[in-house]
Amino acid sequence: xxxxxxxxxxxxxxxxxxxxxxxxxxxxxxxxxxxxxxxxxxxxxxxxxxxxxxxxxxxxxxxxxxxxxxxxxxxxxxxxxxxxxxxxxxxxxxxxxxxxxxxxxxxxxxxxxxxxxxxxxxxxxxxxxxxxxxxxxxxxxxxxxxxxxxxxxxxxxxxxxxxxxxxxxxxxxxxxxxxxxxxxxxxxxxxxxxxxxxxxxxxxxxxxxxxxxxxxxxxxxxxxxxxxxxxxxxxxxxxxxxxxxxxxxxxxxxxxxxxxxxxxxxxxxxxxxxxxxxxxxxxxxxxxxxxxxxxxxxxxxxxxxxxxxxxxxxxxxxxxxxxxxxxxxxxxxxxxxxxxxxxxxxxxxxxxxxxxxxxxxxxxxxxxxxxxxxxxxxxxxxxxxxxxxxxxxxxxxxxxxxxxxxxxxxxxxxxxxxxxxxxxxxxxxxxxxxxxxxxxxxxxxxxxxxxxxxxxxxxxxxxxxxxxxxxxxxxxxxxxxxxxxxxxxxxxxxxxxxxxxxxxxxxxxxxxxxxxxx
Amino acid sequence: xxxxxxxxxxxxxxxxxxxxxxxxxxxxxxxxxxxxxxxxxxxxxxxxxxxxxxxxxxxxxxxxxxxxxxxxxxxxxxxxxxxxxxxxxxxxxxxxxxxxxxxxxxxxxxxxxxxxxxxxxxxxxxxxxxxxxxxxxxxxxxxxxxxxxxxxxxxxxxxxxxxxxxxxxxxxxxxxxxxxxxxxxxxxxxxxxxxxxxxxxxxxxxxxxxxxxxxxxxxxxxxxxxxxxxxxxxxxxxxxxxxxxxxxxxxxxxxxxxxxxxxxxxxxxxxxxxxxxxxxxxxxxxxxxxxxxxxxxxxxxxxxxxxxxxxxxxxxxxxxxxxxxxxxxxxxxxxxxxxxxxxxxxxxxxxxxxxxxxxxxxxxxxxxxxxxxxxxxxxxxxxxxxxxxxxxxxx
Numbered sequence: 087x088x089x090x091x092x093x094x095x096x097x098x099x100x101x102x103x104x105x106x107x108x109x110x111x112x113x114x115x116x117x118x119x120x121x122x123x124x125x126x127x128x129x130x131x132x133x134x135x136x137x138x139x140x141x142x143x144x145x146x147x148x149x150x151x152x153x154x155x156x157x158x159x160x161x162x163x164x165x166x167x168x169x170x171x172x173x174x175x176x177x178x179x180x181x182x183x184x185x186x187x188x189x190x191x192x193x194x195x196x197x198x199x200x201x202x203x204x205x206x207x208x209x210x211x212x213x214x215x216x217x218x219x220x221x222x223x224x225x226x227x228x229x230x231x232x233x234x235x236x237x238x239x240x241x242x243x244x245x246x247x248x249x250x251x252x253x254x255x256x257x258x259x260x261x262x263x264x265x266x267x268x269x270x271x272x273x274x275x276x277x278x279x280x281x282x283x284x285x286x287x288x289x290x291x292x293x294x295x296x297x298x299x300x301x302x303x304x305x306x307x308x309x310x311x312x313x314x315x316x317x318x319x320x321x322x323x324x325x326x327x328x329x330x331x332x333x334x335x336x337x338x339x340x341x342x343x344x345x346x347x348x349x350x351x352x353x354x355x356x357x358x359x360x361x362x363x364x365x366x367x368x369x370x371x372x373x374x375x376x377x378x379x380x381x382x383x384x385x386x387x388x389x390x391x392x393x394x395x396x397x398x399x400x401x402x403x404x405x406x407x408x409x410x411x412x413x414x415x416x417x418x419x420x421x422x423x424x425x426x427x428x429x430x431x432x433x434x435x436x437x438x439x440x441x442x443x444x445x446x447x448x449x450x451x452x453x454x455x456x457x458x459x460x461x462x463x464x465x466x467x468x469x470x471x472x473x474x475x476x477x478x479x480x481x482x483x484x485x486x487x488x489x490x491x492x493x494x495x496x497x498x499x500x501x502x503x504x505x506x507x508x509x510x511x512x513x514x515x516x517x518x519x520x521x522x523x524x525x526x527x528x529x530x531x532x533x534x535x536x537x538x539x540x541x542x543x544x545x546x547x548x549x550x551x552x553x554x555x556x557x558x559x560x561x562x563x564x565x566x567x568x569x570x571x572x573x574x575x576x577x578x579x580x581x582x583x584x585x586x587x588x589x590x591x592x593x594x595x596x597x598x599x600x601x602x603x604x
Numbered sequence: 605x606x607x608x609x610x611x612x613x614x615x616x617x618x619x620x621x622x623x624x625x626x627x628x629x630x631x632x633x634x635x636x637x638x639x640x641x642x643x644x645x646x647x648x649x650x651x652x653x654x655x656x657x658x659x660x661x662x663x664x665x666x667x668x669x670x671x672x673x674x675x676x677x678x679x680x681x682x683x684x685x686x687x688x689x690x691x692x693x694x695x696x697x698x699x700x701x702x703x704x705x706x707x708x709x710x711x712x713x714x715x716x717x718x719x720x721x722x723x724x725x726x727x728x729x730x731x732x733x734x735x736x737x738x739x740x741x742x743x744x745x746x747x748x749x750x751x752x753x754x755x756x757x758x759x760x761x762x763x764x765x766x767x768x769x770x771x772x773x774x775x776x777x778x779x780x781x782x783x784x785x786x787x788x789x790x791x792x793x794x795x796x797x798x799x800x801x802x803x804x805x806x807x808x809x810x811x812x813x814x815x816x817x818x819x820x821x822x823x824x825x826x827x828x829x830x831x832x833x834x835x836x837x838x839x840x841x842x843x844x845x846x847x848x849x850x851x852x853x854x855x856x857x858x859x860x861x862x863x864x865x866x867x868x869x870x871x872x873x874x875x876x877x878x879x880x881x882x883x884x885x886x887x888x889x890x891x892x893x894x895x896x897x898x899x900x901x902x903x904x905x906x907x908x909x910x911x912x913x914x915x916x917x918x919x920x921x922x923x924x925x926x927x928x929x930x931x932x933x934x935x936x937x938x939x940x941x942x943x944x945x946x947x948x949x950x951x952x953x954x955x956x957x958x959x960x961x962x963x964x965x966x967x968x969x970x971x972x973x974x975x976x977x978x979x980x981x982x983x984x985x986x987x988x989x990x991x992x993x994x995x996x997x998x999x
Contacts, residue, residue: 088917089915089916089998090916090917126942126997127951134972136972139969139970141972227605253605256614256617257613258613258616259616259617259620260616260618260619261607261616265607266607270606270607317973320975321973321977324974328978336917338916340942340998340999341997341998360998362998376639377637377639379635380636380637391633392633394635395628395632395633398631398633398634399630399631405641486644487644487647488644491644491682492682492684496762496763503763518763518881519764520764526641527641527644527645530641531645534642537639537640538645552616553620553621553624553625556617556621557621557624557625
């Protein structure tokens with residue numbers, strides 16, 4: 087009688103998108119893989135919940151890097167290769183930005199034409215005449231950087247080849263998005279603001295966000311658009327889990343991994359809260375390095391000082407605060423006309439928004455998502471599924487404890503609802519059928535993630551993806567142990583996490599090959 | 605293409621790489637791990653709470669109230685009035701769980717020298733209330749339990765609900781409202797509560813003395829008796845006229861009681877044109893007689909089936925009775941599976957159905973769309989109609 091095999095090639099801690107992506111790739115190479123997920127659902131935060139018989143998306147979730155079927159981007163290609171079938175629905179617009187203090191009220195759409203012009207450049211030009219050429223030039227630069235980044239995801243090149251073949255990536259790698267926008271482009275301030283609205287999807291202000299990441303985000307979203315699963319994020323997660331299982335992966339719910347077992351600098355297994363000791367020479371870990379080195383490695387003497395320095399120095403990125411509501415009118419009756427609205431109460435300034443995220447006494451920049459416009463069948467007729475989200479830093483919640491928690495949650499939520507209500511001219515508080523308020527504590531409860539982090543470490547200029555890539559090998563501090571979540575190379579987001587998982591599997595396969603050769 | 609100039613531009617990658625190395629070198633080599641957010645999350649939602657019974661007292665001729673305190677090393681989490689606690693139980697060979705609305709007030713769990721919570725359990729008829737009857741008869745001071753709390757969405761939400769609340773209670777469904785009433789009295793819950801408590805006879809009233817003691821301008825308590833002609837007070841059922849009489853302007857209705865009461869009260873509220881968002885229903889348990897449930901196959905003869913249970917690479921075969929939920933088959937066989945609400949809503953008993961035909965109770969089916977599509981069931985509210993194979997977590 088046993089629940090587990092004596093030995094696995096790889097144990098994956100965490101059955102969210104990165105973990106499942108990693109597991110699928112390893113299984114496709116014939117490896118035996120065990121995924122241990124602490125919750126009884128797959129997908130981590132990429133999930134949904136049901137209230138009063140009606141399903142709601144856990145927060146704002148959209149999948150980038152898919153692109154249309156006829157022109158697939160890299161994540162669609164990967165999911166196709168792994169034979170994961172998901173019923174994707176295309177999100178109608180890229181976004182609306184509403185910033186009344188700047189007189190900004192604009193809706194942009196994704197799309198690039200073969201002649202190198204972009205749909206959103208025309209939309210911006212309609213309000214800011216004469217900017218079309220520069221916006222097109224910016225997006226073409228972003229696209230070049232994007233394509234180079236994807237190339238380097240698969241290949242290694244010398245510095246000279248890099249400069250010759252990926253000039254745009256090389257020449258912008260040392261600058262923030264703000265520097266490149268200010269120095270290399272002649273654009274009115276408002277147009278720069280409009281083109282900065284996506285900052286929230288990486289949680290980094292433009293002044294410290296590497297242009298590489300900015301370019302990746304802009305090109306990907308503006309070329310391929312974004313998508314949601316008809317059966318909510320849970321459909322996506324479950325489709326991946328089922329496919330992984332078909333490929334031979336053993337996927338277990340309700341298994342909290344407490345310890346990662348290490349001997350002589352090499353991983354040899356894990357121990358769960360239930361007390362099972364399970365053996366594998368490779369472990370892919372969704373828990374943050376902070377948790378892994380701080381509490382999970384057994385014995386602790388196996389944690390190199392350099393690993394601690396790394397984890398302690400890494401700047402923590404944002405977490406989430408979301409108000410998810412079901413409303414008793416259809417969207418048009420609530421004056422809601424778009425899927426995705428970014429709005430600001432103050433003149434648009436990502437440094438200001440970022441600073442506000444260190445506290446919880448008012449956030450000027452919120453994202454309002456009306457799922458009905460992307461997925462019309464998501465609610466019964468005559469109702470609206472709406473979420474309002476801000477991405478503050480974990481330290482904003484330093485003063486919150488178990489006794490003031492519910493009060494804190496409600497007071498923040500109320501402020502956010504009133505903010506959006508004022509824009510709409512409709513008091514949403516009069517229409518709530520169901521409401522759930524999600525905080526970093528909610529994330530910590532369900533996923534166990536360090537400080538409720540959803541975005542990994544900051545994509546800052548001193549933690550740039552270019553620097554991460556350069557040092558990726560020497561940051562494998564314990565042999566056989568590989569990070570596999572948004573704290574890894576490409577950072578946050580559902581598509582990025584599928585990629586993080588793929589990268590983790592690649593590192594593991596290379597290590598396995600090396601060890602086999604010895 | 606240039607940003608500042610060729611040399612500065614091409615050296616950018618080196619600059620960011622060395623900035624990052626410098627950042628990492630600045631990190632402490634000590635173990636300084638601390639996670640405030642996780643600590644708060646764990647205090648709010650402990651995986652389990654070990655509790656001990658400190659008092660058992662009768663609160664009606666048919667109901668007993670148990671007071672629990674945390675065992676040494678554990679701490680009671682905060683909860684919101686109306687939420688429930690799930691107790692792990694071992695009754696004979698059966699392992700099971702039962703949810704009970706917490707009848708004490710939230711402040712009592714977090715303040716004072718002896719933080720506590722209370723569950724009030726009714727002694728049902730011999731053939732019903734298997735676990736409640738057992739608790740009623742057997743639990744005494746000093747007994748310890750593994751408890752899971754807080755759960756449930758049956759609480760006053762000021763962002764959603766009207767300030768005026770009318771509670772429509774039946775039987776042991778009074779317990780969450782006593783919790784609310786007490787929290788209002790304590791000054792830590794701001795709402796106006798009128799409790800209409802339907803009972804057949806005055807003997808069935810639970811917590812009457814306690815409820816009467818905390819009436820105020822914010823808490824009103826009205827008994828509604830259906831089976832005593834000479835009762836001096838409100839008589840009959842929780843009818844639309846009665847509901848109307850005790851409603852005051854914009855009102856939210858909280859309903860908690862046995863299943864037949866839900867159907868009746870829902871009809872009365874609909875007749876009063878109460879909008880859906882002003883009606884909050886507590887979950888009501890799985891139907892006792894599934895054959896009477898809407899959609900159950902006609903003339904399906906009760907049968908015993910083979911239930912193959914997969915956990916990891918292990919396989920067990922047990923017996924499952926078509927008249928009992930799959931969850932109960934597991935529990936009779938002593939196989940642990942998570943369960944909380946036992947009404948199909950919460951999803952803790954989410955289970956993969958690999959083979960076989962089943963019947964899912966339509967009322968309270970809280971499954972996600974993709975779960976239906978991929979063959980997942982909530983075992984507490986799913987009945988076998990053939991031999992089945994399921995996969996459950998290793999617990």
